[in-house]
Amino acid sequence: MSDQPLVQMLGITKRFGGVTALQDVDLTAYAGEVLAIVGDNGAGKSTLIKILTGVYQPTEGRVLMDGQPLEMASHSDAIANGIDAVYQTLALADHLTPAANMFLGNELTKNVLGIPFLDNKRMKTEAARVLEERLGVRLRSMDVMTESLSGGQRQAVAISRAVYHEDLRLLVMDEPTAALGPQETARTLKLIKALREQGLAVILISHSLDDVFEVADRVHVQRRGRAVGVVKTAESSVQDVLGLIVGAQDAAA
Amino acid sequence: MSAAMTNTEQKTIMDRLEPYLAFIGPMVMILAILIFMGIAEPARYFRLTNLNLILLDAALYMPMAMAMTFVITQRGIDLSIGSIAALSAILMAFLIKQYGFPAWVAVPLAIVLGALMGLINGLVITRFKVPDLIGTLAMDLVYRGLALVIAKGLVLARFPELITEIGRGQIPGFIPVPVVLGLITMAIGYVVLTRTYFGRYTIAIGSNPEASEMTGVAVDRHKIYAYVLMGAAAAMAGVMLTGKLNAIQATSAPYFNLHVIAAVVVGGTSLFGGRASMLGSLAGVLLLSMMINALVTLRIEFFWQSVASGVVIVSSVALYTWMQKKDRDGAHGLLAGLRSKEAQRLIRFSAALIGALILLLALGAGLATEPSPSG
Numbered sequence: 259m260s261d262q263p264l265v266q267m268l269g270i271t272k273r274f275g276g277v278t279a280l281q282d283v284d285l286t287a288y289a290g291e292v293l294a295i296v297g298d299n300g301a302g303k304s305t306l307i308k309i310l311t312g313v314y315q316p317t318e319g320r321v322l323m324d325g326q327p328l329e330m331a332s333h334s335d336a337i338a339n340g341i342d343a344v345y346q347t348l349a350l351a352d353h354l355t356p357a358a359n360m361f362l363g364n365e366l367t368k369n370v371l372g373i374p375f376l377d378n379k380r381m382k383t384e385a386a387r388v389l390e391e392r393l394g395v396r397l398r399s400m401d402v403m404t405e406s407l408s409g410g411q412r413q414a415v416a417i418s419r420a421v422y423h424e425d426l427r428l429l430v431m432d433e434p435t436a437a438l439g440p441q442e443t444a445r446t447l448k449l450i451k452a453l454r455e456q457g458l459a460v461i462l463i464s465h466s467l468d469d470v471f472e473v474a475d476r477v478h479v480q481r482r483g484r485a486v487g488v489v490k491t492a493e494s495s496v497q498d499v500l501g502l503i504v505g506a507q508d509a510a511a
Numbered sequence: 512m513s514a515a516m517t518n519t520e521q522k523t524i525m526d527r528l529e530p531y532l533a534f535i536g537p538m539v540m541i542l543a544i545l546i547f548m549g550i551a552e553p554a555r556y557f558r559l560t561n562l563n564l565i566l567l568d569a570a571l572y573m574p575m576a577m578a579m580t581f582v583i584t585q586r587g588i589d590l591s592i593g594s595i596a597a598l599s600a601i602l603m604a605f606l607i608k609q610y611g612f613p614a615w616v617a618v619p620l621a622i623v624l625g626a627l628m629g630l631i632n633g634l635v636i637t638r639f640k641v642p643d644l645i646g647t648l649a650m651d652l653v654y655r656g657l658a659l660v661i662a663k664g665l666v667l668a669r670f671p672e673l674i675t676e677i678g679r680g681q682i683p684g685f686i687p688v689p690v691v692l693g694l695i696t697m698a699i700g701y702v703v704l705t706r707t708y709f710g711r712y713t714i715a716i717g718s719n720p721e722a723s724e725m726t727g728v729a730v731d732r733h734k735i736y737a738y739v740l741m742g743a744a745a746a747m748a749g750v751m752l753t754g755k756l757n758a759i760q761a762t763s764a765p766y767f768n769l770h771v772i773a774a775v776v777v778g779g780t781s782l783f784g785g786r787a788s789m790l791g792s793l794a795g796v797l798l799l800s801m802m803i804n805a806l807v808t809l810r811i812e813f814f815w816q817s818v819a820s821g822v823v824i825v826s827s828v829a830l831y832t833w834m835q836k837k838d839r840d841g842a843h844g845l846l847a848g849l850r851s852k853e854a855q856r857l858i859r860f861s862a863a864l865i866g867a868l869i870l871l872l873a874l875g876a877g878l879a880t881e882p883s884p885s886g
Contacts, residue, residue, distance in 0.1 A: 334727065349722035351715040353785030362715055363726035365708060375706045419726075 262324070264289045264459045265310070265341070265428055270319035272305050279305040283319075283485045285478055287428060292450060292460045294470040294491075297480030297503055303463050306480065307430050310461070311343045312336030323427075340427035342420040346436060348412055352405035356397060356415045357385035359404050360422060388418045392456065393449050409438045410445035417449060421458075428459040435469050447473045467496045481505055536827065537777055537794035544801050548808070556808050566690045567679065569800035571751050573693030575771045576778075576792040577700035578744035581710075581737040583775055584717045586784035589741045590647040591632060593767035594654035596749030599625040600759045601658045603750065604667040607674075614671035622746045628654060629742020633735030651768070658761040668758035678754020689751050696744070701789040709736055717784030766817070773820050774799050777827040799823070 263286045272280040280302045287293050295303050308314040310321065312330035321328045323339060330336050333343075350359050361381050367374040382400050389395045395414040397407070404415060413434055420429055431450070435443040443466075450473050453460055464470050470477055471491050479487045479502040487502045500506075548556040555561065575592055582589050603621035606612040612620070628650075635646045680688035704710035712733045715723045724730050748767065753759040776782060777798060778791030802823065803816050 345725070347722070349719070349725045351718035351722055351785070353714055353718040354711070358711060358715075362711075362723070363728050365711060367708075374708070375702075376708070376711060378706065 263287065264323065265328075266322040266325075267306070267310065268320050268322065270306070270309060270316045270321075272302075272309060272314060273317045279483055280309075280316075281483045283480070283483075285310075285485065286488075287459045287461055289427065289459050290454055290457045291476065292454050292462055292474045294462045294464060294474035294477045295480060296464065296467065296470060296477055296499060300482075301480035301503075302483040303480050304432070307343065307432065307461065307463060310336075310428075311341055311430055337423070340423070340425045341430070342423065342426055342428075343430040343432065344413075344416045344420055344434065346433040348416040350404050350412060350416060353403050355382070355401060356389070356404055356407065356411075357382045357400055359415050360385045360388070360419045362419070364422075384422075385418065388422050389414060392421050392452070393418060394452055395449075408442060410442040410449075413438075413442075413446050414449060417453070421453065426458065428461065429453060430461045430463070432463050433465065434462070435464065435466060443469065467499055470499070471496060479503055534779070534788065534790050534794055536779055536830070537791060537798045540777075541794065541798050541801060544798070544805055548805050552808050556805065561804065561808070563687065565797075565800050565804045567687050567755070568804065569796045570687065570689035570693035571748055571755065572767075572771055572774060572796045572800070573793065574696040574744040574747045574751075575741070575767065576774045576796045577696050577789065578737070578741040579771050579775045580700065580778075580780050580787055580789055580792045581704070581713050582741050583772070583780050583782060584713050584784060584787040585734055585737050586717045586720070586782075587636070587643045587734065587737060588647065588772070588782075589629075589632065589738060590644070590768045591628070591651035591654055592741060592745035592748075592771060593764045594651045594658065595625050595628045595742050595745040596752060596764045596767055597759070597761060598628065598654045598658040598661075598749075599746035600749030600753045600763065601662045601667070601761055604670070604753065604759050605661065607670065608667055614673040618673065618677070618750055621750050622743050625746020625749065626739045626743040629739040629745070630735065632742065633738035636738070637731040637734050655761070662761040664760070666758050666760045670753060670757055674750065674754040675757050676754065678751050678756070680754075689755070692747075692751070696747070697789060697793050700792075704787055704789050709733060713737060714785055714787055717781075717787075719785075766820075769824070770799060770820060773824045776831075777823060779831065781831065782828065 265285075265287045267283065267285040270280055270283045270285070271278070283302070283306060285293075285295075285306065295306065297303050305314065309316050312333045312335045315331070321330070323341075328339060330339070336342070351362060354362070357378070358381070361384075366377045366381050366384065368377045368380075369375070386397070386400055389397065393414050395411065397411060404412060407415065417429070417431075420426055434446050434450070438446060447469060450460055450462065462470070462474060474491055477489050477491060477494075477499055478485060479489070479499060481503060486505070489498060489502070575596075579589065579592070599621045602624055603617045606617045606620065607614060632647055632650050635641050635650060636643050639646075641649075676688055677692065678689060682688060682691065704713070712723065712728045712730075715726075715728055716730050716733060720730055745767070749759075749764065752764055756763075774795035775792045776795070778793070778795030779788045780786060780791060799820065802819060806816055806819060807813075
């Protein structure tokens with residue numbers, strides 16, 4: 259974990275018509291660190307990461323990368339700057355092979371008589387390599403439909419799509435363990451740790467504080483559109499974070 | 512990091528067969544037809560001339576089945592192909608007969624016209640957001656109407672050799688020219704499906720349209736491509752039909768829609784999107800042509816063809832749906848569902864309906880008088 263923040267969001271405010279979804283939120287992410295964003299429904303978690311990944315533009319505030327301001331008009335701008343996201347739905351086409359999914363929208367081709375044809379063989383070996391080297395996952399077969407894979411394996415395929423870009427620096431994961439059983443959850447958390455060890459900044463949105471304390475270094479707590487605290491998991495407990503989420507400490511103060 | 516994720520469960524026979532199911536299904540049915548005809552009418556069914564006849568009939572549907580495989584895999588449907596075939600063939604016929612266009616220009620022109628009609632279909636569906644079922648059904652009326660407006664009741668006949676050659680030419684000692692053309696289009700379709708952006712995105716769009724959009728696939732553009740391909744293929748079939756009959760009229764090709772959809776669906780391409788099988792579509796086309804030829808050989812009245820096609824569509828879709836459900840939920844007895852309360856209600860309702868029918872029939876028979884010829 260380095261001292262210089264990789265990405266900073268400063269004074270972010272987002273209004274939808276008369277509704278203020280985010281009010282003056284600061285967020286910092288470091289390379290080689292897992293930052294969890296927690297909060298109740300409607301606390302502004304999703305809006306915050308949609309701004310970070312270029313889907314929404316902030317009403318006020320700035321996003322900095324390496325201290326330089328970042329202007330993102332769309333999600334593809336974010337990808338070009340090394341920021342990508344894995345959505346809760348994973349955005350996989352179930353009837354394609356894992357390799358086809360990994361390269362969806364970004365296929366490798368070879369030219370035959372000047373016509374670009376898909377290079378299925380190379381995509382397959384590349385996909386197997388990325389899964390193995392970056393995520394430590396080896397699939398029984400690369401030729402099956404993605405729908406036949408387990409929840410954790412599907413997660414790995416979705417993540418591999420993001421990490422295939424060598425210049426990926428920040429990965430946002432939206433509720434990766436929400437639909438998974440205990441065993442698959444453990445595997446997914448292991449994937450996240452593996453990404454952290456490779457020096458990626460990971461932002462994890464989760465409702466499960468157990469998962470958060472298992473894998474995250476710091477926890478950013480949102481409540482009613484405001485950042486109400488950032489704590490280090492090593493120095494706090496689930497109870498403390500829970501208190502921040504529901505605002506118990508405000509009431510006590 | 513080292514522990515690789517591996518599935519411990521063993522591959523079942525079903526898992527192994529799954530990828531080939533689309534092809535095995537129609538092949539089993541083709542085999543069934545062969546065995547049945549081998550017993551019922553071997554002398555006339557297994558003649559070389561009859562085989563030629565079957566292939567000649569199947570060839571007409573091959574280009575359309577190829578294109579329809581793409582359309583259906585994208586969760587689309589095109590009900591206007593019969594009219595596109597008729598209209599583009601009529602236009603071609605007029606260009607040749609009335610305006611003296613050379614055939615080698617008129618044929619590609621007809622195919623481009625068909626592609627243009629497909630483009631209109633695609634734009635109606637993607638730009639105007641008209642659901643494909645309604646959109647293509649309405650355009651079917653439009654194209655058929657235009658064909659009638661242009662040709663009135665005329666039958667245009669006697670075309671240049673190029674066109675009859677496309678429709679019924681015979682390579683000496685080999686198979687007919689249209690069969691060669693049909694097989695080439697299917698082969699091209701297979702390569703396009705498995706090795707090009709368009710094929711890959713077709714499966715992705717049918718499998719998960721939202722995810723495709725999110726990963727940057729131009730969903731609408733690739734849908735339009737599929738309808739354009741469909742239109743061009745339908746026009747090609749129109750040219751082949753014109754050549755085969757050496758005549759064309761506005762009411763030609765009335766049953767193309769369902770015949771082609773049936774062939775594709777029987778071949779294992781899923782109406783729910785994402786599952787495509789070009790080989791299955793070829794098998795489906797052959798199956799339907801063999802079935803219809805068998806009906807003719809058995810001297811069964813022509814009108815039963817429509818009944819047979821419909822039964823084949825329903826049973827094959829039901830079969831594929833049932834097989835996919837079994838994959839996920841584990842096997843249940845076929846009749847297990849009948850014991851539920853809901854099923855009991857439905858059975859009582861059906862019984863009441865049939866009872867009413869019997870009652871009315873009995874009433875009619877009881878009160879019947881000596882029939883008098885109408886008119």
